Amino acid sequence: MAQPAPHTHIIKRVTLPSGKQVDVVSYVAAGTDVARPNAPQQPxxxxxxxxxxxxxxxxxxxxGTSHWHVTLRCPDCEERREAIFGQSELDEFDVALDEGTRSVAADLDLLARANMADDIDRFIKALGGDHIVPEDF
Ligand SMILES: [Zn+2]
Known part of the structure; x- marks a missing residue:
């Protein structure tokens, strides 16, 4: 017999501005505390x-005109979930994604500069030790 999936789900009914109601299904890892309706909303x-x-x-x-159905993935624990979010919540998410992109780009720039400085040091040492000769080029 197949093992039960390691995830559970929550169904939340959302009324859209148009008046249409949709059931939003969010998948969460088993054991996750999802019964916190009054907990502050996490970004x-x-x-x-x-x-x-x-x-x-x-x-x-x-x-509709102001909501988006979004699927999300956490690269650290591989949790996947999906839900409908309002534009203002997604605007905040967009800012966080932009900040994350800038942070990764800054780290990449630092790493590239450190690698380049290391390459230059090794090249200078190789030149000084006569380990690089004209025939190398
Ligand atoms: Zn995670």
């Missing part, structure tokens, strides 16, 4: 399972 970039702030959108589609 979308924060993973409800592991708490890291690198959640990324993997898909989205417009629902």
């Amino acid at each position: 979308l970039a924060c993973c409800p399972s592991c708490g890291h702030d690198r959640v990324q959108p993997t898909g989205w589609s417009e629902v």
